[in-house]
Amino acid sequence: MYAFTHHAATSVADAVKSVGEGKFLAGGHTLIPTMKQRLAQPGHLVDLNKVAELKGISDNGSVLTIKAMSRHAEVEASDVVRRAVPGLAALAGGIGDPQVRHRGTIGGSVANNDPVADYPAACLALGATIVTDRRRIAADDFFQGLFTTALEDGELITAIEFPHADKFSYAKFRNPASRYALVGVAVARRGAQVRVAVTGAGSDGVFRWTDAESKLASNFSASALDGLTIPASGLNGDIHGSAEYRAHLIGVMAKRAVAAA
């Protein structure tokens, strides 16, 4: 590893003040390998591990708030999450492997916006609000393409707020080696409103499948999606699966998510 400096921030204010041209370090499971490959070479890391303000999970009866440094394993095991949005605890339990879940954080995952990550789909389907040190950003405005978000330089996610849904479920067809989503579909229903978000497939990252949303709004059942297809144009194709295969999987995973919701 090349030389860089490390600062253990003590508060959100301290972290934002000291980051400069450096990077925030959350779980480190994306940033550190990226640095080892020299795809990023920050000279300074601001470690968020000891910032108490960034830890904790709470619920006020209508909105579940997960602070940014909550580990995937903590979200998976949280009774608060399991009561408020049980499908979100299940999603966290399906991320990566135990080593990843013990270190990886929700804030890091959302900030990175990897096109095959799981949390962005949940944020988009549930209409989450991304809270930063300076403002609140709706998930619809936050995710802006591959590894691209609305975050400004030096802006820090402090929490994600998930409004409760009547039903929420996430179904993932995972790459058996990496356990990233080859295709993952999150479905949320609130009254007559349905939101469907797709990860792993879009060549521009996570996106909403509005055709499926309108079908499900009038009939929230897997059969409502019978015959509905999504064009392969605009989807990723790689050695793990063609764009056509992913298009097919989106339909299958959406039905599974609805059936499980």
Added chain:
Amino acid sequence: MHEPSAQYKKRLLRIKVNGRWREDAVADGCMLVDYLRDTAGLTGVKTGCDGGECGACTVLLDGLPVLACVTLAVRCEGRSVETIEGLAAQGRPSRLQQAFHEKLGAQCGYCTPGMVMASEALLRRNPTPTDDEIRAALAGNLCRCTGYVKIIESVKAVAGLAP
């Protein structure tokens, strides 16, 4: 692009390794795996992919399995790390290590320390895991000899036994 700083800054790291506190001067950019192998001399910790993919470097941090190759050593200040060397007592392997030996859970042996530490974390939390629970706990550990069946049999052999 930001130029890396010209010199490695070192600081004093206070860390508990296999039950004993130590203090060492460690560069900010030093990974836990390199600290454990090069400074602490614990070469049972293996560098495999060096990128958080293979699990060969799995150690226990405050009892939880983590990847030492993508964990900065300075992040472990004041915390407890356990490696494969910490499992043996008075030079005798633990029940779990003995089981890996007897059930042929090790082939080339390179992934074995990571497999054993991930299994150890599982068994402390859940002393009687099912096959599926063992598979889930070892999902982050790759064996390129593909000896997975024997590895699972090794963990099964100590399931339900006192440590």
